[in-house]
Amino acid sequence: MAAPGGAPAIHRSVANIRSPPGPSSSSHHHHQPHHPSTPSRSVVVPSPNFGSPSSLRADEDVIVVDFGTRKLQVGFAGDAAPRGCVWFGPDQQRRVGDFRDWHPDYKYDWRQAAGMWGWGRDHELWQGGDVRGTDLGLIGDKIERALREGFTKYMLIDSRPRRMVCVFPSGLPIPMLSAALDSLFSRFQPPTISLLSSPVALSVGAGVRSALVVDLGWAETVITSVYEYREVKTTRSVRGVRYLVDQTHKLLAKHLPDGSAAKSTDGAEEEEYKLSFEECNDIATRMVWCKPSKAPAATQKAEGLETLVEQDESENSAPSAIQRPGRVEIPLRSCRPPTTLNLPWEELSEPCENAFFDSQYSRSGFDDHELPLDLLVYRSLLQLPLDVRALCMSRIIFTGGGTNVLGLRRRIFDDVSEIVRERGWEAVQGKAFDQMRANPKIKRKGARQATGGPTGVASPSAENQEADGVWHDAANTLPEVDPIEEQLKKGQDKRPRVQGQLRAIESIGAWSGASLITHLKASTVSTIDRDVWLQHGAAGASKAADVDQKSQRQSLGPGGLLRAANVGTSWTLGVWGTG
Numbered sequence: 001m002a003a004p005g006g007a008p009a010i011h012r013s014v015a016n017i018r019s020p021p022g023p024s025s026s027s028h029h030h031h032q033p034h035h036p037s038t039p040s041r042s043v044v045v046p047s048p049n050f051g052s053p054s055s056l057r058a059d060e061d062v063i064v065v066d067f068g069t070r071k072l073q074v075g076f077a078g079d080a081a082p083r084g085c086v087w088f089g090p091d092q093q094r095r096v097g098d099f100r101d102w103h104p105d106y107k108y109d110w111r112q113a114a115g116m117w118g119w120g121r122d123h124e125l126w127q128g129g130d131v132r133g134t135d136l137g138l139i140g141d142k143i144e145r146a147l148r149e150g151f152t153k154y155m156l157i158d159s160r161p162r163r164m165v166c167v168f169p170s171g172l173p174i175p176m177l178s179a180a181l182d183s184l185f186s187r188f189q190p191p192t193i194s195l196l197s198s199p200v201a202l203s204v205g206a207g208v209r210s211a212l213v214v215d216l217g218w219a220e221t222v223i224t225s226v227y228e229y230r231e232v233k234t235t236r237s238v239r240g241v242r243y244l245v246d247q248t249h250k251l252l253a254k255h256l257p258d259g260s261a262a263k264s265t266d267g268a269e270e271e272e273y274k275l276s277f278e279e280c281n282d283i284a285t286r287m288v289w290c291k292p293s294k295a296p297a298a299t300q301k302a303e304g305l306e307t308l309v310e311q312d313e314s315e316n317s318a319p320s321a322i323q324r325p326g327r328v329e330i331p332l333r334s335c336r337p338p339t340t341l342n343l344p345w346e347e348l349s350e351p352c353e354n355a356f357f358d359s360q361y362s363r364s365g366f367d368d369h370e371l372p373l374d375l376l377v378y379r380s381l382l383q384l385p386l387d388v389r390a391l392c393m394s395r396i397i398f399t400g401g402g403t404n405v406l407g408l409r410r411r412i413f414d415d416v417s418e419i420v421r422e423r424g425w426e427a428v429q430g431k432a433f434d435q436m437r438a439n440p441k442i443k444r445k446g447a448r449q450a451t452g453g454p455t456g457v458a459s460p461s462a463e464n465q466e467a468d469g470v471w472h473d474a475a476n477t478l479p480e481v482d483p484i485e486e487q488l489k490k491g492q493d494k495r496p497r498v499q500g501q502l503r504a505i506e507s508i509g510a511w512s513g514a515s516l517i518t519h520l521k522a523s524t525v526s527t528i529d530r531d532v533w534l535q536h537g538a539a540g541a542s543k544a545a546d547v548d549q550k551s552q553r554q555s556l557g558p559g560g561l562l563r564a565a566n567v568g569t570s571w572t573l574g575v576w577g578t579g
Helices: 053-057 110-117 136-155 174-188 198-206 241-254 277-286 345-356 373-382 386-392 408-423 431-437 440-451 483-490 510-519 530-540 560-565
Strands: 063-067 071-076 084-087 164-168 192-197 211-216 221-227 230-237 327-332 339-344 396-399 526-529
Touching: 063 136, 063 510, 071 136, 071 510, 084 136, 136 174, 164 174, 164 198, 164 510, 174 192, 174 530, 192 198, 192 510, 192 530, 198 211, 198 221, 198 230, 198 396, 198 510, 211 373, 221 373, 221 386, 230 373, 241 277, 241 345, 327 345, 339 345, 345 408, 373 386, 373 408, 396 408, 526 530
Parallel strands: 063 164, 164 192, 211 396
Antiparallel strands: 063 071, 071 084, 192 526, 211 221, 221 230, 327 339
């Protein structure tokens, strides 16, 4: 029933509940507001909690932060992707009131910055696992500035304390982890911070419980074996994306004209950079590519019939002339004077070949910390137990900045497949082992032992059994059916798991995996209370074996609140505090 005067009833107008009256309202049809207005938060940050009448009782927003060597990703828990990504660079190291970047005559001097910080060091949050000479206070300041930029620029939220979930690399040293947590607790006041490791979050993002995570990171390549959401083994190599950028600089500096290359006065070879880090990094990201594997085409043949390319039969089927490799023009503006290089396309694959493989050298000439990536992946799988290896080799996840190099993931996968085809899973290698394995006498002896197995024991005949029928053969009796076991088997997934074959899978990322874990309210590796951290710091953490898991559970049942009151009394740093 309409209200008197033609105006709609207040309790029937949806616009009066969810938004201010618009032009469709008859009462404001001739009086439209002309002043600008700020849109509501639901337009900027869409959330399902703000579209229902129970929004006042909605859970508070949980912020998920993914820490990397060169960038930081922030967003809300439950979202599919982060709201923003903040890259570390020289712009974040300006003092308050330094507006030189907006001066028309100002130009960034990368040579002076390279002499002060090191070539490209001002683009990093931390330098791998080396804490010698590291300014931990500077790390905390960088984290604070990056988070404030992410909150105000991408997330559009205030400085109200919110719970945080932080994703850190599992090999991060405790001093750097402590500096990051000190900065978060003292400057953003979150009530609790939950810690997650990057490999586990990546496995959750891929939808698997076990995986082999190959992180082609900035400072190094880290391979982590995850089995049932637990990190089993970690191996690493110094071959990272930074080494790729260095090799790109060497390639470009080699082709510079003589006038722009400064020559050293003494005979010693000094590493002098002719190009800026930003320019070399951009070229390495856009133009460097990886050569395909040299494995025979028979091993890469797919199942099924071959696909024929449709073509006009009237065209000449004669083989076309061999085309010369194309050339690429690369403009360089950071050298003196600026120039343009004309390089063959094939030479742009040399930085990737030298940085990640070094195929011109023998496999036995590398140390354990500088293994090529294909050999590193093979040895990581070889050192795993048999059941863990069978699952991890079928769930290989490539992540990190090195995955953006064209053809690198395919090259690593094909080379590992070729090594497995040649060597198998034998830990011992060499000429003597090959000769022993090829010895016909040993082969005949092994075949004789395999065929001549133990003989079975004949079961007693029915004549020897007792006449009353009480006694029976216990060894051949079928077990009784347990109804509880039958119910448990019905709830299990009976689909066969893929294992025992090399296979690469995709993941939506560590941040998205952590967002999914938080949204499902699953328990994290470690949860740290703010008051306990400010009182004790990292020294107050207990070992994982000393923490009572029952006391960490919270519920609304009898005694649940009493147990929840003592949550912060005993806590652990998870994989970061195993020492």
